[in-house]
Amino acid sequence: MSPSTTHTTPRRGRPGYDRATLIAECVDLFNRHGYDATSMGMLAAHLGISKSAIYHHVDSKEAILGHALDDALAALEAALDDVASSGGPAGSQVEAAIRGGLGVVVEKMPEVTLLLRLRGNSEVEREAMERRRSVTRRLGQMIEAAQAEGSVRTDVTPRNLARLALGMMNSIVDWYSPDGADPGHTSVEEMVAAVTGVVMGGLRG
Structure with a gap:
């Protein structure tokens, strides 16, 4: 898949995070720790939400x-x-x-x-x-x-x-x-x- 085809259909956001803000926070963590070294669990802990809440916005780490x-x-x-x-x-x-x-x-x-x-x-x-x-x-x-x-x-x-x-x-x-x-x-x-x-x-x- 190309970068332009990894977008997910916009979904209704959870309280505290819209999709754009969530992605921006994840990018910040990727830059600090490296993309490969950053797990969905680390993203969830950083965001203060569950992994399932992240999947409410995006399909995968690769989609981010x-x-x-x-x-x-x-x-x-x-x-x-x-x-x-x-x-x-x-x-x-x-x-x-x-x-x-x-x-x-x-x-x-x-x-x-x-x-x-x-x-x-x-x-x-x-x-x-x-x-x-x-x-x-x-x-x-x-x-x-x-x-x-x-x-x-x-x-x-x-x-x-x-x-x-x-x-x-x-x-x-x-x-x-x-x-x-x-x-x-x-x-x-x-x-x-x-x-x-x-x-x-x-x-x-």
Whole structure:
């Protein structure tokens, strides 16, 4: 099953948790302990409800994973779709893709963190990883077009430039706190502008 097909039909929520909140709490626990190491019993204890109450919202632990991965990937894919449909010079599209991708990483940080930690131990994970590779390919194609117009360096292949750019973008899950908890905190807008500048500086050479 793909991440987009693991959704369950929305059901009436139990007191204290709607489906979205329950999934968000489960994703937080997956990120803290690892998906494979987190059992349904651990999720129930963390939520303070029975396992049967969890099954009231979702069919399985894998369904929770699939929902979270699809949430992150769909947002990343939509950001690229928006850039592709906007037109304009290729270099400007690359910069817009960087900005849009960073916005998604911040907005969907728990889900993106989970995506980045996949090991490919199930079909849901493997298909999510393939969708992630597709995002890399699409950014690589944008970079290749920018190379052709002379706005991006040509001494590195488009795919490797895309990998390097995404690696820097994804790294913010390890050091940026949108809630301002870290010393020297900057706003989301300031962080996105700064990281975009650094990434584009590297791409231009």
